[in-house]
Amino acid sequence: MTIPIDWTVAGPATIVLVGALVALMVDAFYPRRTWLGSGLPATVAGVVATAELVRGDATGTPFAFSLVVLVGTLFVVVASNVMNFENAMPPGEYHFLLMSAAAGALLMVGARDVVTLVVALELLSLPSIALVGLRQGDRDAIRAAWTFFLVSVVSTAVTLMGVSLLYGVTGTLDYALLGRALVDPAVPDGVVSVAVVMTVVGLLFKLGAVPFHLWVPDAYGGASVMVAGFLSAVSKAASLGALLVLLSVALPAAQDDWQPVVAVVAALTMTVGNVGALRQDDAIGLLAWSSVAQAGFLVAPAAVVSSSYALPAAAQYVAVYALANLVAFAALAVVLRLRGSTRLDDLRGMARNDPWMGVPLVMAALTLAGFPPAVIGLVTKFVVIRPVVDGDHVWLAIIMGVNVMLGLAYYLRLVVTLCERPVGEPYVSPSPPISVRFAKSTVLIGAAALVVLSAWPDLLLSHLP
Amino acid sequence: MIVAALAVPFVVGLLLVLGRRFVSGRAAAWIGVAATTVSLVLVAAVWEGREGVSGEVDVAWIEPVGARLHLGLTAVSWPFALMTAFIAVLCCLWLVADDTSPALVGLVLVIGASALGVFGSLDALLLFVFFELALVPMWFVIAWWSDADRDVAHRAATRFLLFTVTGSALLLVGIVVAAVEGGSLELTALRPTAVAIVLITLGFAVKTPVVPLHTWLPDAHSSAPTVGSVLLASVFLKLGTYGLIVFVLPSDHLGVVAPYLAVAGSVGIVWSALACYAQDDLKRLIAYSSIGHMGFVVLAISTRSEAGLAAAVFGSVAHGVITGLLFFAAGSMKDRYGTTSMAGIGRGLYGRAPWLAATFVLAAVASLGLPGLAGFWGEVLSLRAAYDVGSVLTRPVAWTALGLALVGIALTTAYVVRAVRLLAQGEPSALEADRDLGRREVVVMGALVAVVVVLGLVPQLLLDLYGPVYVGVAR
Numbered sequence: 001m002t003i004p005i006d007w008t009v010a011g012p013a014t015i016v017l018v019g020a021l022v023a024l025m026v027d028a029f030y031p032r033r034t035w036l037g038s039g040l041p042a043t044v045a046g047v048v049a050t051a052e053l054v055r056g057d058a059t060g061t062p063f064a065f066s067l068v069v070l071v072g073t074l075f076v077v078v079a080s081n082v083m084n085f086e087n088a089m090p091p092g093e094y095h096f097l098l099m100s101a102a103a104g105a106l107l108m109v110g111a112r113d114v115v116t117l118v119v120a121l122e123l124l125s126l127p128s129i130a131l132v133g134l135r136q137g138d139r140d141a142i143r144a145a146w147t148f149f150l151v152s153v154v155s156t157a158v159t160l161m162g163v164s165l166l167y168g169v170t171g172t173l174d175y176a177l178l179g180r181a182l183v184d185p186a187v188p189d190g191v192v193s194v195a196v197v198m199t200v201v202g203l204l205f206k207l208g209a210v211p212f213h214l215w216v217p218d219a220y221g222g223a224s225v226m227v228a229g230f231l232s233a234v235s236k237a238a239s240l241g242a243l244l245v246l247l248s249v250a251l252p253a254a255q256d257d258w259q260p261v262v263a264v265v266a267a268l269t270m271t272v273g274n275v276g277a278l279r280q281d282d283a284i285g286l287l288a289w290s291s292v293a294q295a296g297f298l299v300a301p302a303a304v305v306s307s308s309y310a311l312p313a314a315a316q317y318v319a320v321y322a323l324a325n326l327v328a329f330a331a332l333a334v335v336l337r338l339r340g341s342t343r344l345d346d347l348r349g350m351a352r353n354d355p356w357m358g359v360p361l362v363m364a365a366l367t368l369a370g371f372p373p374a375v376i377g378l379v380t381k382f383v384v385i386r387p388v389v390d391g392d393h394v395w396l397a398i399i400m401g402v403n404v405m406l407g408l409a410y411y412l413r414l415v416v417t418l419c420e421r422p423v424g425e426p427y428v429s430p431s432p433p434i435s436v437r438f439a440k441s442t443v444l445i446g447a448a449a450l451v452v453l454s455a456w457p458d459l460l461l462s463h464l465p
Numbered sequence: 466m467i468v469a470a471l472a473v474p475f476v477v478g479l480l481l482v483l484g485r486r487f488v489s490g491r492a493a494a495w496i497g498v499a500a501t502t503v504s505l506v507l508v509a510a511v512w513e514g515r516e517g518v519s520g521e522v523d524v525a526w527i528e529p530v531g532a533r534l535h536l537g538l539t540a541v542s543w544p545f546a547l548m549t550a551f552i553a554v555l556c557c558l559w560l561v562a563d564d565t566s567p568a569l570v571g572l573v574l575v576i577g578a579s580a581l582g583v584f585g586s587l588d589a590l591l592l593f594v595f596f597e598l599a600l601v602p603m604w605f606v607i608a609w610w611s612d613a614d615r616d617v618a619h620r621a622a623t624r625f626l627l628f629t630v631t632g633s634a635l636l637l638v639g640i641v642v643a644a645v646e647g648g649s650l651e652l653t654a655l656r657p658t659a660v661a662i663v664l665i666t667l668g669f670a671v672k673t674p675v676v677p678l679h680t681w682l683p684d685a686h687s688s689a690p691t692v693g694s695v696l697l698a699s700v701f702l703k704l705g706t707y708g709l710i711v712f713v714l715p716s717d718h719l720g721v722v723a724p725y726l727a728v729a730g731s732v733g734i735v736w737s738a739l740a741c742y743a744q745d746d747l748k749r750l751i752a753y754s755s756i757g758h759m760g761f762v763v764l765a766i767s768t769r770s771e772a773g774l775a776a777a778v779f780g781s782v783a784h785g786v787i788t789g790l791l792f793f794a795a796g797s798m799k800d801r802y803g804t805t806s807m808a809g810i811g812r813g814l815y816g817r818a819p820w821l822a823a824t825f826v827l828a829a830v831a832s833l834g835l836p837g838l839a840g841f842w843g844e845v846l847s848l849r850a851a852y853d854v855g856s857v858l859t860r861p862v863a864w865t866a867l868g869l870a871l872v873g874i875a876l877t878t879a880y881v882v883r884a885v886r887l888l889a890q891g892e893p894s895a896l897e898a899d900r901d902l903g904r905r906e907v908v909v910m911g912a913l914v915a916v917v918v919v920l921g922l923v924p925q926l927l928l929d930l931y932g933p934v935y936v937g938v939a940r
Contacts (some may be wrong), residue, residue: 312529372598379527385641386530393643394660396739401638401664405631412601412626419605461529 008056009110012049012066013103018072019045020099027092035084035091035435039077042095046074046102064315064464065241072322073102073440079330080226082337082439088136089224097134098230101127104157105238109245114163114173114199118156121202126150128235132223144215144222151215155205162198165191175250177375182253191259200258203246203332206239209299210268213292217276220288225336228284229329232291233322240298240318248305255306263303267399270296285334286410287325290368293407294321297384300400304391309383312465317384319464320376320453324367327446328413329363334439338429344414349422354438358418360447365418367450369411370404376453376460383389383461467520467536470507471582474500478574481567490565497557497570497746500575505550508538508581515540515930532590532650540930544778545707546584548785551916552699553577553911556692562905565837567673569610572602573692580700586696589640589650589823593633596704603693603701611692612799621684628671628681636668636708643712652711666713666722669836672705673759676733683740687805688750690934694748697786698755700794706762714766716773720857721769727851727858729804730763731866736874741880745794747805750884751788754832757877758784758843764866765847768855770848775931776896780843782927783831783920787840790828790913797821801898807884810844813893818901824910831917833881834874839920842928844874909921 022041030037050070058066076098083089104123111117129152133145167173169191170181182192205212220228251258273293280286299319301307301314332342334357339346351358367377381404388397453460477500481493488496511520521537538546556573579602582595594875604622611618642659642664644650657665671678686694709726713719737757745752758780765776795805798821802810814822831838834845851867854860920927 147814371601372594375594378594378597379530379532379590382637383530385638386645388647389638389642396640397638397641398635398664401634402631404637405627405634408630408634409627412604415601416604416608458525458527458529460526 004138006110009056009062009107009429011056012053012070013106013110015049015052016045016070016099016106019049020096020103021032023095023099024092027095035081038092038095039081042077042099044098046070046077050074061241061244061311061315062109062463064319065237066106067464068237068315068319068322069102069105069234070107071321072237072326073098073105073230073443075236075326075330075446076226076230079229079333079439079442082226082330082333082434083224083434085431088138089134090261094131094134097127097131101131101230102234105234108238109241111242111245112175114166114175114178114248114250117246118160118163118202120242121159121206122156124235124238125156125206128231131227131230134227134300135224139220139221144219148215148219151205151212155202155212156363158198159202160287162195162201165195166199169195175246178250179252182251192254196251196257197261198253199246200243200262203239203243204299206263207236207243207295207299208292209265209295210272210292213253213269213272213295215283216292217288220291221285225284225329225333228288229326232287232329233326236291236295236298237318237322240302240314243299243302244305244311244314247287247302248311252306259303262299263393266296266299266303267396268404269293270400271406274403274410277410278406280410281344283344283347283414286344286414287332290367290407293403294325294368295382296403297321297400300386300396300441301387303396304387304393307391309387309390313383313387315465317350317380319460320367320380323446323449324364324377327360327443327450328364328368330439330443330446331357331364332450334436334443337436338432339427340429344417346426348417349420351418353422353426357443360443362415362418363447363450365411365414367454369408371408371411374450374454376457377451379457379461466507466510467538467585467829468522470511471536471578471585472505473507474504474574474581475578478571478578481571481574485567485571488567490570491561491563493567493570494557494560494562494930496567497560497574500574501550501553501557502565502580505547505554508543508546508550511538512543517721519543521587526588526591526773530590531644531648532651532845533588534591535587535651536585536591537587538585541710541774541778542584542707542724544782544927544930545703546581548782549577549580549584549700549703551888552695552785552789555789555793555912556695558905558909559692559695559796566610567627568689568691569606573696575599575602576606576696577700579914580704583704587652589652589655591646593637593640594651596636596708597630597633599701600626603697603862606693606696607685607689610693611688612690613688618688621688625681625685628678632668632671632678635664637666639668655711655712656719657716659721662713662716662718662721666709666726669705669708669712670726670729673702673709673763674705674756675759676736676756677729677791679733679756680701683749683752684758686755687746687748690841691792691799694752694792694796695789698751699789702755703781703785706759706777708765709763710774710777711768714769714777719769723769723857724859724862726763727862727866728869729870730760730767731873733757733760733763734870734904735876737875738876738880742876742883745806745808747798747807747810747884747888750880751791751795754877754880755788758832758840759875760789760872760873761847764870765843767858767866768850768853768863769857770850770853770855771931772852772853773855775928776843776846776850778931779924779927780847783839783843783917786913786916787828787831790824790910790917791832793906793910793913794821794825794828797902801900802896803898807887810888811894811896812887812891814889816893817895817899820902820907824902824914826885826889827914827917829881829885831921833877837921839917840888841921920931
């Protein structure tokens, strides 16, 4: 028996996995446990995999989502240098787990049958859980990892249940064959409805959609800041990509079953996330809840995946969202390292007394809010609402509009706090390691990319699917 | 040219905000005057006639969305743009003083440029970007340079921002719906459906504001510094009326919202007049009176007639100059007496500061619609349009609105006369701070007085843009 391997999909993932193993080896045999030692192979693997992806002939949605995953991972790897010489974090394990999770994310986007999807989902989930709890001697981290683990196990179980039901009624697990089998009127409708909804649940969990959102604030708050950034950007992009492909290729025949569910979940997710974010006093908590809300915006085009606008819209939205979120998390990671706190009160006036970190944070918040001068954020809001209207879900579009407003309320609060006149001199760590500069440079590059995209949004919108 | 008219104040404004440490307030204000004057001259010079689009610039922008960088001025938008540029010049002139903060001048320039961008955009998405761009700078102007208590100003600014962004979120959805249906974002090609029209109307109604969505306005206008109040009243409210004129008025589905607009507009006239009668604070009084004037404009829009269009544009521009003048006058009093409470300022300004009093009274009677001054024509054309019923309203609705508006006019006269009596007339109770207009104030207010009088005596200057039909009314 031969197993066909599509190297367009498997190539970048394999390179990333090799990078993970090399990172682990380097760390094992190179006794000075610095971040550069194991970070270098991880970085190289990220760059090579990206090059391989761009060189290869992948197109459309998988290409866009893989690109977001790879660039996001690369960003996280470089920005993680901010943790250099933090004794609690073991760099070798960190890079190994991070790259393994990234490989899982890549496979998830490329999956074309349900078993691959579930395996990839686990390959993404398990290292992520370990990453959350990796910080030694940190009780919060352990607790966060436990919550994450339990929710993850439950949702995987539900998904497996759904998958087995699907296999039971159709006799196949291949996306394309499933799509054809479900059209058959002999397939019992009731079972299909249950199976489809259960299958989708696992992916909604990874996206942090309501009602599976409660692990998000916990995990983001307990994990290291850059791990939270990874979860919010890379993991989310991969889950969304997998969800879109699953819905559009395998399950279009069962559209009537999942469409209302997904639409309602999207509406609830953005509302609950925004309301949660309104009450936060800590910038990381605020970003955690806001990324719950953003998950709602990400899921919304999935509800109307039959619209020709839907797939590009989701890809473009997730790209901008991931970039802005990573910039914000990286900036906060630097702030946490240098000042020891990310409470809003301690960030007051940062755009004035620390413009190199404060202004990118402002730009990221404005992009997430979809507010000029971050035109790209506004344009992607437009782009993501368009398929929803095109798919005749005007009610959902209106809820999205209201949520844009709710989001503005707290993003602008963050912006105003950052721009305010500072009270007193902030505490700044006297001797930050030089590698913090690497993290700073990623923040600046990311913010510069946001500025360029705002000046010319076509750059992204015309070139991503 | 139109690009330069936007870019010059915008870039200069940004530079002033960034380089606020390297320039004195007075110098910054003069730089601002120069930039806005350039912008004003360019806007005026770009005019090519009422047929078609003047100074059109059309460049591809975001292909996949169908958005273009499409700028140009039409017979509708040119008066708005001209008025905005003019007010921006005066705001900068007003700031020529030693205690001015350079950053404030910069923000004023950015706000003015953004508003010009709204009036100059022929693409819905571009218009929306400019529409939002001015909001955050305005928040800072209200919250940081307010004369009021810091917390009060913060709350007023935040409420202003939240109301406006709620409106603009609905507006965004409305634009998306219209764009999906019409297949284009060109303002001229936009074909909003009934749902889209409701959303867009709500969005602009918050900004205009239409009763009962006006509750953000009095606090914001009265907390803002003088130039902030002027910009809010003269320019920001016009973003709302302009939006209604270009998005809602030409739509086939105007009938869905027109009765509500007509009734809400005329109720607003009465309501605001009653509220004004109870005010002691001069700035709050002016703020409430704005709601009434916007009521006339909204009523005119809801009729969709040629007279209605002319009334809406004329009413908006006239309100811009008159209310600008009123707020500048109130600002002068604030500078002198440290308060805008009419009881605090005291009576008999005719005797204490004659030119200031005369200017204030002229603005006040212009505001009530005295024939021969600018306020008259907008109101009379609006009433005429309501009397003629127009193409979408029914006669009972139109005439009910007309009746309410007439009651409102009577009430307006009452509160204006009250304010004039309380401030200008009576036995002078001299205060130490009494001082007549300074040079800077004479220039700013003189320019506005001239415009108010010229527009009042020669309304054809503006009305001729809209064809001969109702110029007959004006003659």
